[in-house]
Amino acid sequence: MKFADIKVIAISGAGTMGSGIAQIFAKKGYQVIVSDIKEEFLDKSKNLIKVFNSSLLEEGLMTKEEEEKVYENIKFTTNVQDFKDADIVIEAIVEKLDIKQNYWKEIEAITRPDTIFATNTSGLSVNDISAKVEKKDRFIGTHFWNPAHIIPLVELIRADATSDEIVDLLKEVMDDIDKVSVVVLKDAYGFIGNRLQFAAFREAVNIVERGIATPEDVDKAMKYGPGFRYPLIGPLETADLGGLDTFYNISSYLFEDLADTKTPQEILQKLIDKDELGVKTKKGFYDYSDGKDEEAIKNRDKMLFEMLKYIYKK
Numbered sequence: 676m677k678f679a680d681i682k683v684i685a686i687s688g689a690g691t692m693g694s695g696i697a698q699i700f701a702k703k704g705y706q707v708i709v710s711d712i713k714e715e716f717l718d719k720s721k722n723l724i725k726v727f728n729s730s731l732l733e734e735g736l737m738t739k740e741e742e743e744k745v746y747e748n749i750k751f752t753t754n755v756q757d758f759k760d761a762d763i764v765i766e767a768i769v770e771k772l773d774i775k776q777n778y779w780k781e782i783e784a785i786t787r788p789d790t791i792f793a794t795n796t797s798g799l800s801v802n803d804i805s806a807k808v809e810k811k812d813r814f815i816g817t818h819f820w821n822p823a824h825i826i827p828l829v830e831l832i833r834a835d836a837t838s839d840e841i842v843d844l845l846k847e848v849m850d851d852i853d854k855v856s857v858v859v860l861k862d863a864y865g866f867i868g869n870r871l872q873f874a875a876f877r878e879a880v881n882i883v884e885r886g887i888a889t890p891e892d893v894d895k896a897m898k899y900g901p902g903f904r905y906p907l908i909g910p911l912e913t914a915d916l917g918g919l920d921t922f923y924n925i926s927s928y929l930f931e932d933l934a935d936t937k938t939p940q941e942i943l944q945k946l947i948d949k950d951e952l953g954v955k956t957k958k959g960f961y962d963y964s965d966g967k968d969e970e971a972i973k974n975r976d977k978m979l980f981e982m983l984k985y986i987y988k989k
């Protein structure tokens with residue numbers, strides 16, 4: 676299949692991710708079919724897509740015409756047989772290995788032999804997910820980041836059998852929908868983004884646990900220090916600019932003292948035991964009572980939109 680042949684995108688799972696991914700493709704003019712197991716989940720997805728559109732319109736990141744296109748181009752279904760003409764199937768169903776494996780077996784029996792199969796798993800092995808698929812060369816991971824209609828990155832994860840042709844084709848598709856793609860050359864837990872994110876998270880928790888700094892100052896240090904650079908200069912570019920000899924010298928004494936725990940830290944377990952799970956229970960490292968939860972989400976989205984506008988301008 677060539678890029679020009681790709682017209683129909685089937686998305687399974689009308690949840691947080693499936694809805695966002697559907698919105699992106701429909702906005703670009705692809706024919707999108709979204710499936711879920713119950714009508715009520717499809718109704719939720721329709722509402723969610725309206726919310727995404729209204730915030731993009733409000734921010735001037737989408738036109739009224741594009742909004743109309745989104746509604747015109749998405750068909751919702753509970754009948755997976757409607758996927759039979761799909762050029763790409765993107766699976767965003769529950770993160771359970773056996774369910775995903777059986778799902779793909781079912782999809783292979785319905786679709787064409789050249790249909791591209793993409794899983795949006797957060798971190799399961801793409802090889803394992805494709806275990807029951809016969810024609811594995813067309814199987815790939817496409818890890819969109821949440822919220823998918825805002826975050827530019829999509830990680831393309833090669834499984835052992837994924838063909839070069841499929842990787843190249845998916846890169847073209849991601850360019851077309853204005854996403855920035857990176858290729859994960861081997862199926863590794865956490866891909867690239869979550870490996871980096873969780874390395875920083877482990878150290879952030881370690882700093883708090885050891886009393887080196889407060890949660891407020893850890894977050895502030897990241898936002899106004901290393902994090903201030905990261906949207907523009909990645910960690911390896913930073914090292915090149917700083918001098919690899921200097922980075923080597925710092926690594927030689929600092930690595931020794933950094934967190935290297937193989938299990939989640941005790942402080943996290945304690946917070947979880949107290950049902951302090953963050954925004955969703957109104958307490959975590961911070962307090963989110965009295966409307967501070969909604970404020971935190973609003974502020975985050977507002978800042979992400981500003982970043983997106985900056986990236987579009989570049």
Ligand SMILES: NC(=O)c1ccc[n+]([C@@H]2O[C@H](COP(=O)([O-])OP(=O)(O)OC[C@H]3O[C@@H](n4cnc5c(N)ncnc54)[C@H](O)[C@@H]3O)[C@@H](O)[C@H]2O)c1
Nearest residue numbers: 688689690691692693711712716767768769770796797821
């Ligand atoms: N939420 C995130 O931050 C995030 C980010 C990146 C990747 N992911 C991954 O994306 C996938 C979906 O996550 P989500 O957060 O959108 O989940 P979600 O729970 O919001 O949505 C999943 C949807 O899949 C539906 N579903 C389950 N089995 C199905 C089937 N057989 N056919 C069709 N639909 C089915 C469910 O009814 C539900 O509506 C998971 O693999 C998850 O790990 C999530």
